[in-house]
Amino acid sequence: MKAFIFDLDGVIVFTDKFHYQAWKKMADSMGIYFDETINNRLRGVSRAESLEIILERYEGTPLSPEKKAALMEEKNNTYRSLLATMTPCDVTNQVRDTLKKLREAGFKLAIGSSSKNARFILEKVALTDAFDAISDGNNITHSKPDPEVFVKAGQFLGEAPEDCVVIEDAYAGIDAAKAAEMTAVGIGDASGYDKADYKIHEFSELLKIAGIA
Numbered sequence: 001m002k003a004f005i006f007d008l009d010g011v012i013v014f015t016d017k018f019h020y021q022a023w024k025k026m027a028d029s030m031g032i033y034f035d036e037t038i039n040n041r042l043r044g045v046s047r048a049e050s051l052e053i054i055l056e057r058y059e060g061t062p063l064s065p066e067k068k069a070a071l072m073e074e075k076n077n078t079y080r081s082l083l084a085t086m087t088p089c090d091v092t093n094q095v096r097d098t099l100k101k102l103r104e105a106g107f108k109l110a111i112g113s114s115s116k117n118a119r120f121i122l123e124k125v126a127l128t129d130a131f132d133a134i135s136d137g138n139n140i141t142h143s144k145p146d147p148e149v150f151v152k153a154g155q156f157l158g159e160a161p162e163d164c165v166v167i168e169d170a171y172a173g174i175d176a177a178k179a180a181e182m183t184a185v186g187i188g189d190a191s192g193y194d195k196a197d198y199k200i201h202e203f204s205e206l207l208k209i210a211g212i213a
């Protein structure tokens with residue numbers, strides 16, 4: 001193990017509630033049923049694929065690509081106005097301390113997120129400098145469960161896949177990590193996924209996996 005690659009939403013920060021609120025507002029405006037269970041299916045999935053999942057409940061006339069783009073823009077504007085309220089207090093001390101200890105022990109750290117808002121979020125919570133590389137929705141063409149975002153993160157760090165450990169809260173993210181031939185750690189929702197090599201309930205358990213606790 002030489003490097004840790006972290007998913008962002010649901011692992012480092014809990015932006016899931018903002019995604020939910022923003023998609024809910026859009027769905028309500030279109031008269032589409034949307035709830036937290038459907039929202040769970042959006043974890044790790046790209047913005048465009050998320051919209052398609054929400055539109056499974058849409059019963060109106062087919063939407064043009066332009067209309068879909070407008071709906072995604074509307075959702076993203078609401079989402080970014082919610083993200084703008086974030087502060088460094090939105091990252092727990094446990095997450096901050098664990099990242100610091102991993103780095104001090106010589107591990108390289110990266111973000112591997114499907115989000116195009118990843119850098120904005122990291123700036124808001126003052127964590128940009130905590131990572132050696134950021135692989136996000138802006139440098140990929142295929143979203144999780146495709147391995148691309150993690151393969152790129154490993155390349156940015158200059159580390160081989162077998163030396164990289166991915167931390168994920170999404171089933172699609174665990175699948176992506178395994179497809180990238182990396183070690184997969186499931187936390188949160190993904191702590192119940194049998195494909196994860198390790199399942200943790202506290203972020204600080206990573207120190208044990210890294211062999212420094």
Ligand code: BG6
Nearest residue numbers: 009042043044045047115116117
């Ligand atoms: C992932 C989230 O991190 O980013 C997904 O888990 C989200 O729910 C995806 O759809 C894309 O995010 P964004 O910020 O580019 O719309």
Ligand code: MG
Nearest residue numbers: 007009010169
């Ligand atoms: Mg996530």
